[in-house]
Amino acid sequence: MAKTRRTWVMVADAARARFFVSEGHDILPVDGATMENPAAHGFSRDLGSDKPGRSMESVGGMHHAEEPRTDPHRAVKADFARRVADYVEQNAAANKFDDLVMVAPPQMLGDLRSALGRHAAARLTGTAAKDLMKIPAAELKSHLQPILDDAAGRPHPAR
Numbered sequence: 001m002a003k004t005r006r007t008w009v010m011v012a013d014a015a016r017a018r019f020f021v022s023e024g025h026d027i028l029p030v031d032g033a034t035m036e037n038p039a040a041h042g043f044s045r046d047l048g049s050d051k052p053g054r055s056m057e058s059v060g061g062m063h064h065a066e067e068p069r070t071d072p073h074r075a076v077k078a079d080f081a082r083r084v085a086d087y088v089e090q091n092a093a094a095n096k097f098d099d100l101v102m103v104a105p106p107q108m109l110g111d112l113r114s115a116l117g118r119h120a121a122a123r124l125t126g127t128a129a130k131d132l133m134k135i136p137a138a139e140l141k142s143h144l145q146p147i148l149d150d151a152a153g154r155p156h157p158a159r
Contacts, residue, residue, distance in 0.1 A: 004023045004024050005023070005098040005099055005152075006021060006022075006023050006096075006097045006098050006099070007021065007022040007023075007097060007098065007099040007100070007101060007125070007148060007151070007152075008020070008021055008030070008088070008091070008096070008097035008099070008100050008101070008123075009021070009022060009027065009101045009102075009103065009144055009147075009148070010084070010088060010100070010101070010102045010103065010104075010112075011103045011104070011132050011133060011135075011140070011144075012081075012084060012102070012103070012104040012108055012112065012133070013040075013104060013105055013108055013131055013133045014037065014040040014077040014080060014081075014105075014107075014108055015036070015037050015038070015040035015080075015133075016034065016035065016036055016037065016133055017034065017035040017080075017084045017087075018033070018034050018133070018137075019033035019034070020137075020140065020144070021097065022144075022148055026141075027140060027141045027144055027145075027148075029137055033087075035080075035083065035084055035087065037076070037077070037080035037083075039076045039080075040073075040076060040077055040080065077107075077108065077111065078111050081108060081111035081112045081115050082111075082115045084112060084115075085112055085115035085116050085117065085120065086115075086117070088100065088116065088117075088120045089116065089117030089118075089119055089120045091120075092117070092119035092120040092122075092123050093117075093119045097123065098123065099123055099124075099125040099126075099151065099152075100120055100123040100124045100125065101124075101125060101126040101127070101128075101144075101147055101148060101151050102124065102126075102127045102128075103127070103128045103130055103132050103144070103147060104129070104130075104131070105129065105130070105131045106129040109127055109128075109129050113127070125151040125152070126147055126148070126150055126151025128147045130143075132144075
C-alpha cells in the first residue's frame, strides 16, 4: 500500500498566513500554525522616520523633500514573506510534509516564492494567485480542492 502524501497548503496575504494539511481528501488546519503581521495594516508614513530627507538644489538654493528609496510598507510585507518562508523551510527540512501548495495574492506569492529555501522549493507542487484569507476554514476545501488536484496532476470536475 502506497504512503499517502502529506501536502501542506499555505494560504497567506501580507498580514496573515494560515497553514493546512491535506492527506487524501481532508484539509485540516495545522495546529498552532498561524502567523500574523500587524504592521501590514499601518500606513507607510507611520513606518518610516518623521520626515523625509531634504536636499538643496545647487542653483537657486531651493529645497526639496527626498522620497525614500523603498516604500516602508512594502518592506514590511516583504519581511513578513521572508519570515513565513523561513517557517515553511524549517518544516520542510524536518520532513513535516511531502508537497507544498501556496495560495496568496500575486505580489505576496512572488515574495514568498523568491524567499523559499531549497527544501521548501523542492516540495513546491502548486501555486494560486488568489486571496483566500477571508474564507472561513470550513469553506476552504471547495476552494482548495481544484488547486490540490492540479498540483497532484489529478483531473477535477468542471465548475
